[in-house]
Structure formats: C-alpha cells, structure tokens
Amino acid sequence: MNSLQQTLSAQLHDKSLHCQAQQAAFDYLDALACRRVFPDEQALKALSVFEEDLPEQRGDAQHVIALLAKEGANATVAQNGGRYFGFVNGNALPVTLATKWLADVWDQNSALYLMSPISAKLEDVCQRWLNQLLGLPMHTVAGFVSGTSVATLSGLAAARYRQHQKLGWDINRQGMFAAPRLRLILGRQTHGTVAKAISLLGFGSDNIEWVDCDEQGRLLVACLPKLDEHCILVLQAGNENSGAFDYFSQICPLAKAAGAWVHIDGAFGLWAAASSHFAALTHGFEQADSWSVDAHKTLNTPYDCGIILCQDAQALTAALHQQGSYIQYSEEAVQKRDGMVFTPEMSRRARGTELWSALKFLGREGVCELVFQLHDHAQYLAQCLSKTDFTVLNDVVFNQVIICCENDLLTTQTLEFVQQSGEIWCGPSRWFDQAVIRLSICSWATERSDIDHAVSTLLDCKTRAVDALANR
Ligand SMILES: Cc1ncc(COP(=O)(O)O)c(C=O)c1O
Numbered sequence: 001m002n003s004l005q006q007t008l009s010a011q012l013h014d015k016s017l018h019c020q021a022q023q024a025a026f027d028y029l030d031a032l033a034c035r036r037v038f039p040d041e042q043a044l045k046a047l048s049v050f051e052e053d054l055p056e057q058r059g060d061a062q063h064v065i066a067l068l069a070k071e072g073a074n075a076t077v078a079q080n081g082g083r084y085f086g087f088v089n090g091n092a093l094p095v096t097l098a099t100k101w102l103a104d105v106w107d108q109n110s111a112l113y114l115m116s117p118i119s120a121k122l123e124d125v126c127q128r129w130l131n132q133l134l135g136l137p138m139h140t141v142a143g144f145v146s147g148t149s150v151a152t153l154s155g156l157a158a159a160r161y162r163q164h165q166k167l168g169w170d171i172n173r174q175g176m177f178a179a180p181r182l183r184l185i186l187g188r189q190t191h192g193t194v195a196k197a198i199s200l201l202g203f204g205s206d207n208i209e210w211v212d213c214d215e216q217g218r219l220l221v222a223c224l225p226k227l228d229e230h231c232i233l234v235l236q237a238g239n240e241n242s243g244a245f246d247y248f249s250q251i252c253p254l255a256k257a258a259g260a261w262v263h264i265d266g267a268f269g270l271w272a273a274a275s276s277h278f279a280a281l282t283h284g285f286e287q288a289d290s291w292s293v294d295a296h297k298t299l300n301t302p303y304d305c306g307i308i309l310c311q312d313a314q315a316l317t318a319a320l321h322q323q324g325s326y327i328q329y330s331e332e333a334v335q336k337r338d339g340m341v342f343t344p345e346m347s348r349r350a351r352g353t354e355l356w357s358a359l360k361f362l363g364r365e366g367v368c369e370l371v372f373q374l375h376d377h378a379q380y381l382a383q384c385l386s387k388t389d390f391t392v393l394n395d396v397v398f399n400q401v402i403i404c405c406e407n408d409l410l411t412t413q414t415l416e417f418v419q420q421s422g423e424i425w426c427g428p429s430r431w432f433d434q435a436v437i438r439l440s441i442c443s444w445a446t447e448r449s450d451i452d453h454a455v456s457t458l459l460d461c462k463t464r465a466v467d468a469l470a471n472r
Pocket of ligand 1: 087148
C-alpha cells in the first residue's frame with residue numbers, strides 16, 4: 001500500500017470522518033425549522049473562504065468536512081423545511097434520505113444489471129409500481145434520469161425515432177440532414193425545457209407550431225392545427241405557473257386517430273394521477289405515448305430523480321441505444337434489466353433506490369395522502385390570500401398559487417422584501433405579461449402554520465413595499 005492508500009484505508013475503517021459528517025447533518029436537520037430560508041448577507045460573504053487556489057498538497061480530511069459543515073451549511077437554501085415555496089422544489093421524505101445515505105455507501109452504477117443487480121431489480125419493481133400507481137398501461141417502460149429535462153429529451157427522442165421510422169426513415173443511421181420534416185406542436189405555455197429538448201434534437205425551436213392557450217394556460221383544443229403522422233404534440237400535466245392540466249381526454253384521442261405522438265410533461269403534476277381526487281384533471285392522460293415526471297418534486301424523494309415513461313419500449317430503446325465491445329448486456333434474460341437502455345446516459349447513480357423506498361414506505365395510500373396534502377395547503381393559501389388585497393390569479397387545481405399586487409412595481413418590490421426577509425422564499429414569474437409572485441407547495445414538511453406564516457410575511461412585505469415606493 002502506498003501512503004495515500006494507507007491514509008484512505010485508515011479513514012474508511014476509523015469512521016470518525018463519517019461520524020463527523022453524520023453529526024453535522026443531524027445538527028443541520030435539528031436547526032432546520034428555525035433557520036432562515038435563504039442565507040443572509042454574512043453567510044454569502046463567508047463563501048469567499050472557498051475561493052482559494054487548487055491545493056498543491058494533500059490536506060486534512062476532517063478540515064474538509066468541518067469547512068463544508070460550517071460555511072457550506074450556512075449558505076444552503078432550506079428547501080427541505082416547511083417555509084420554502086420557490087420554484088417547484090420538493091423535500092426529501094426521511095426514509096428516502098436514510099435510503100440515500102445507505103445507497104451512497106454502496107455507490108452503485110445502475111447502467112447494467114452486471115454492475116448492480118440490486119439497482120436493476122429495484123428499477124424493475126419501480127417501473128411496475130409506477131404503472132400501477134399512475135394507471136398507465138402495464139407495458140410502459142421507465143428510464144431513471146436526472147430530472148424532467150432529460151426525461152423530456154428522452155421521450156422526444158423516442159417520438160422522433162418512431163415518427164421518422166413510420167415515414168420510412170431511420171433517424172439513427174440517416175440523421176437529420178435530409179430527414180422527412182416532422183411537426184412539433186406545443187401550447188404557448190409549455191415549459192422551457194421542452195423547447196430546449198427540441199433544439200437539442202436538431203428540430204430548431206423556430207419550427208415549433210405554437211398553439212394558443214386559455215386564461216389558465218391550457219392548450220385551446222379548437223386552436224389545434226390539423227394533426228397527422230408527421231406530428232409530435234406536447235401536452236402538460238401541471239402548468240409551471242398555474243398548475244393547470246391540458247384537456248387530455250379531448251386531445252389524446254384526436255392525436256391518436258391522426259397518428260401523432262403525444263408526450264406529456266408532468267414534472268410535478270403527473271402524481272395527481274395517483275389520487276382519484278384529481279381524476280377530472282388527468283382523465284385520458286394514459287392514452288399518450290410518453291410522459292416525463294420528477295420524483296424529487298411532488299413525491300419528495302431527494303434530488304435528482306426524474307423518470308421517462310414510454311409505452312413504445314422499442315422506440316425509446318432504439319433512440320437511446322449504444323454499442324461498445326466491452327458492454328455486456330443482460331437485457332434479453334428475464335428480469336435482468338440494463339437500465340442504460342432506457343436513458344441517454346451510461347453511468348448513472350442508483351436513483352431508483354430512493355424512489356423504491358418512497359413507494360415502499362408510502363404505498364398507494366400514502367402517496368394519495370401526500371399529494372392531497374400539498375394541494376390542500378395550496379388551496380388554504382389561496383383562500384387566505386384572497387381575503388387580503390393580493391389578487392390570486394389562477395384556479396388552484398394542483399400545488400401552484402400565483403398572486404399579484406395592484407401593479408407590477410408593487411408586486412416586484414413586495415417580492416424583493418419577501419426574499420430578503422429569510423422568513424419564507426418564493427419566486428417571480430410572468431403571467432400573461434403581468435409580474436406575479438409564484439408559490440408552490442411541494443414539501444411534506446409544510447404545515448398550516450407555515451402557510452399562515454407565509455401569508456403574514458407577504459402582507460408585512462407588501463406594507464413595507466407600499467411605504468418604500470411612496471418615499472422614493
Ligand atoms: C412543468 C415542468 N416541466 C419541466 C421542469 C423541469 O424539470 P427538471 O428541473 O427536473 O429538469 C419543471 C421544473 O420545475 C416543470 O415545472
């Protein structure tokens with residue numbers, strides 16, 4: 001053993017380093033409920049401690065962990081507390097966090113069955129459970145990716161493969177240069193990651209056919225262009241601002257009859273399909289060809305945990321297939337899943353492990369309860385705010401609440417004070433050309449008292465904003 005190996009081996013067996021990190025993590029969790037949601041100026045300034053040159057010599061491992069635990073932790077965003085309403089960021093259920101700690105020690109690569117039989121098994125089980133939970137056709141396959149951005153890229157790659165193949169073109173071999181032209185059809189309120197995927201796939205965002213939406217951001221069925229077998233149509237389960245769902249039961253049969261491929265971006269909203277309470281929103285969504293969803297949002301697994309679900313297994317695997325003389329596939333053997341055939345990556349962390357633990361722990365009943373609780377809090381928030389002089393702009397159908405003040409300047413100033421306060425955190429957006437404050441309820445830890453806290457913080461900040469603007 002050389003001297004580095006001796007040091008590493010001693011660190012591994014002595015475990016004091018791991019205990020130090022574990023203690024720091026427990027201290028962090030204990031203080032979570034009282035900490036600022038966004039770091040203060042002092043904590044941000046202290047980040048300069050990380051601005052050093054690459055060390056020339058080996059350092060002290062305990063010092064590495066201590067530095068991270070002290071200055072690093074102070075500059076985190078407490079999104080796993082109950083008062084974070086920004087973006088659509090979920091929390092981590094304790095059982096999934098504990099699972100991640102254990103699985104991090106295993107450090108599995110889930111590319112191939114031969115790299116990790118346990119990861120392959122749990123991915124396989126998750127695929128089956130997701131189909132049962134969401135009411136998808138049981139032949140639907142799942143790829144476990146970093147997030148919805150990559151899930152959508154994968155779904156649209158499968159769509160491109162299949163639609164070209166139906167037109168007599170092998171996109172993998174013949175490429176895009178002389179390919180038959182496909183038509184990409186998106187609602188004007190589609191999430192930006194879809195246009196990104198379209199650009200990455202070589203279609204060009206200028207070639208998108210945009211369809212007008214109603215006042216909630218739902219694609220207007222009457223405005224859909226005539227669909228055909230050249231089309232890839234992207235729908236939404238959960239608009240990023242309003243939370244609205246497209247009219248799947250009207251649109252999917254039309255698309256199907258025309259030979260169009262339908263992909264649904266359900267980053268946070270697809271989980272609504274787990275609960276009969278939201279049946280009116282998701283009705284007909286199972287007729288799509290592919291779906292993208294994040295477990296790290298509504299299901300509250302740790303980051304990163306995205307999923308591509310696709311009814312057309314052959315299209316997905318053909319679009320993402322990779323060869324290599326050293327790759328030993330096992331996929332032909334029954335129940336020996338090679339996860340990489342369903343994803344763009346080869347090496348991947350075993351994120352299916354945390355997904356499995358969330359589903360195993362919650363069960364169908366627990367998922368329904370969690371999904372309903374988040375939505376219930378969103379409704380409560382909207383009810384409280386609508387009794388004030390904030391305006392609630394959306395029909396609160398799932399998790400999202402968008403509000404505004406009397407004018408854009410006041411909305412923006414109020415939000416600035418909210419973000420500075422550290423009491424809660426939420427972000428800005430634009431809704432039909434109006435500045436809005438966007439709140440998402442996506443953490444299991446959020447309680448009614450956190451919503452009350454959010455309401456009083458918003459009201460205080462608005463009062464301060466009125467004064468600040470008057471004194472300008
Ligand atoms: C509707 C929608 N689609 C896509 C995404 C992107 O997901 P990810 O950040 O996991 O790539 C988000 C993120 O919030 C979203 O809300």
